[in-house]
Amino acid sequence: MQTQPKASHFINGEYVEDTAGTPIEVIYAATGEKIAQVYSATPAIVEQALDAARAAWPAWAAMSGTERGRILRRAADMIRDRNHELSVLETYDTGKPYQETIAVDATSGADALEYFGGMAATLTGEHIQLGDDWVYTRREALGVCVGIGAWNYPTQIACWKGAPALACGNSLVFKPSETTPLCALKVAEILVEAGLPKGIYNVIQGLGDVGAALVTDDRVDKVSLTGSVPTGRKVYAAAAAGIKHVTMELGGKSPMIVFEDADIENAVSGAILGNFYSSGQVCSNGTRVFVHKDIKEAFLKRLSERLATAVIGDPQDPDTNFGPVVSERQMDIVLGYIEKGQAEGARLVYGGKRLDRDGFYLEPTVFADVKDDMTIAREEIFGPVMAVLDFEDEADVMKRANDTEFGLAAGVFTNDLTRAHRVAAGFEAGTCFINSYNDAPVEAPFGGSKNSGVGRENSKAAIEHYSQLKSVYVRMGDVEAPF
Ligand code: NAD
DSSP states (O other), X not given: OOOSOSSSEEETTEEEOOTTSOEEEEEOTTTOOEEEEEEOOXXXXXXXXXXXXXXXXXXHHHSOHHHHHHHHHHHHHHHHHTHHHHHHHHHHHHOOOHHHHHHHHHHHHHHHHHHHHHHHTTOOOOEEEETTEEEEEEEEEOSEEEEEOOSSOHHHHHHHHHHHHHHTTOEEEEEOOTTSOSHHHHHHHHHHHTTOOTTSEEEOOOOHXXXXXXXXXXXXXXXXXXXXXXXXXXXXHHHHHTTOEEEEEOOOOOEEEEOTTSOHHHHHHHHHHHHHGGGGOOTTOOOEEEEETTTHHHHHHHHHHHHTTOOBSOTTSTTOOBOOOSOHXXXXXXXXXXXXXXXTTOEEEEOOSBOSSSSSOBOOEEEESOOTTSHHHHSOOOSSXXXXXXXXXXXXXXXXXXXXXXXXXXXXXXXXXXXXXXXXHHOOSSEEEESOOOOOXXXXXXXXXXXXXXXXXXXXXXXXXXXXXXXXXXXXXOOOOOO
């Protein structure tokens, strides 16, 4: 497979190169080998991308929603047709197993393009009658949007930001994570092939400085970031200086509560999905697993048995279901947390080591007897490390579950119907699960509360974050003035 892209950037409908930028090496996490190289955007590239996006959006916004939507839906179909090729690339970009990428990444990007493509024609204002006079509202595009991505879901993030932005008539300049620069270029290529006018969806590469240059530019009307809380603070502050619209999809340390009456097999499945899918590199993961003390040992035993069946290996092999973490740097960060967990007295129940093979492989790792104040229970690790904490009382566990700066997601496993809804209502989190974990259908709003973010992606809610209302007052009679 050809992993080296034609050029680093995609601007105004075509690939663009500028080798004066800092080289960014793309390393395959499964081997540690370099598989491509791109160049960080120079100021000239940033300029080119923003100029293209600025020039293109008014004509795009002026098209009917039906026409815009048709292009997005065509792109969705093309992504589905090329799912295999895109999934292989996603696996090279991230190291995530093909078994996952074929099921989740490009397909969820296609879902977003299809959903928002379908919605584009339905976006309208309203009519407000005021006696003989009336007000009508126009739902208008914001203008130029900037999307900045994290490295865990490069295709999905490129689509989740692009689809609603474009459906609402905006243009987008997307900067992927410097760790995974390859997939968004393919999304841009496909959109243009589907008929998207030039300059509406642009991709430029770079590190934080390129992101910062985009966020502070006067031509930009909206910034949507997927990243960590510290980056979110910086980007939010920079956007605030220009009074720009923002969506912040940030990190988490989400709780999952397993009550004594839960179906243990399902709870273990939820805990596996919420801690080890994508080698634990999922923002909404339920990494603080509170298990009722009556079922704790049964839960840990079943969890360990099931973890032993994980197929760890070449991520391109369809049988592999657990791959490496994205980079050496991330692996070292996670190993640091595992060391801290042990040093602070948590009981290592499973895993804990780097695997003796090339690439950045870690064992799925489980700590039990974790206490609320331990580092591994407070900080986002973003790797395959689960912390199991004991509890006995619902009110007490709710207090502990919510005692965090984060508020991205939360889950509860119980067979008590009223308790399930009471607990979901009590969670201080944007996205909650009852007897499930980490489902993210495009039809449902996704996002965080507290420090985990502002705004929502997906669903009808995203429209509010990519468009604005203009009120037009219409007087039918004479205008009365005091003098
Ligand atoms: P990160 O915060 O290090 O980087 C995110 C992006 O921001 C990158 O593209 C980076 O280049 C850019 N960036 C860095 N500094 C910047 C600055 N000053 N101005 C503008 N852009 C800047 O995050 P990461 O390590 O790539 O990803 C992991 C984090 O992302 C985790 O915290 C995870 O929880 C979070 N995440 C959140 C969601 C969500 O939807 N809530 C989804 C995926 C990942």
